Amino acid sequence: MGCLSNAENVFRVMVVREVSTWNAMVSSLASHGRENEALDMFKRMKLHGLKPNSITFVVVLTTYARGNLIREGLDLFRSMWYDFGIKQNLEHYGCVIDLLGKAGHNEEATEIIRNMSFQPYASILGACRIHGAIELGEGIGKKMLRLQTQYCGQYVLLSSMNAKERWDRAAGLRREIMEAGIHKFPEYSMVDLT
Numbered sequence: 001m002g003c004l005s006n007a008e009n010v011f012r013v014m015v016v017r018e019v020s021t022w023n024a025m026v027s028s029l030a031s032h033g034r035e036n037e038a039l040d041m042f043k044r045m046k047l048h049g050l051k052p053n054s055i056t057f058v059v060v061l062t063t064y065a066r067g068n069l070i071r072e073g074l075d076l077f078r079s080m081w082y083d084f085g086i087k088q089n090l091e092h093y094g095c096v097i098d099l100l101g102k103a104g105h106n107e108e109a110t111e112i113i114r115n116m117s118f119q120p121y122a123s124i125l126g127a128c129r130i131h132g133a134i135e136l137g138e139g140i141g142k143k144m145l146r147l148q149t150q151y152c153g154q155y156v157l158l159s160s161m162n163a164k165e166r167w168d169r170a171a172g173l174r175r176e177i178m179e180a181g182i183h184k185f186p187e188y189s190m191v192d193l194t
Helices: 002-013 019-031 035-047 054-066 070-084 090-102 106-114 121-131 134-147 152-165 167-179
Strands: none
Touching: 002 019, 019 035, 019 054, 035 054, 054 070, 054 090, 070 090, 090 106, 106 134, 121 134
């Protein structure tokens, strides 16, 4: 909490605050469980005449998801273009799907996905797994196989989701993945210590 209070002190004494400064404060407050203060900060930013940018909306939509403020988050998402001239992108859709998924509104999240020009399957599959919506997850998985999406992480998530509930179906799904020519490659991360 010490670093956040230092950031708040610096923010208070700043003479000029840019949108990125406000975004950082909104995000920091929300990350520390202070969603209401973060949303008040967003309102103050607009009152100071600053125009939110695309990143602002990712930050604020994430804040709504953290605070489980579904209606408010959806209202903001819908107002982005009309009120602010910001076209929703993949990150914004991901935030809304996360917002709905965390609250267990998987069907509503799926409906949003169906109406998108691009498909963030991993977000909705994660929500299905968290809330045990196996049938919905299976439907999305079948659609992914038809589209031949080559990102294996989505299939691994779907397979593990099925494995928890139904061993036979999980084995069949792994077979379908192999037959579709989708391979899981080992991943790694690296830290440069120099």
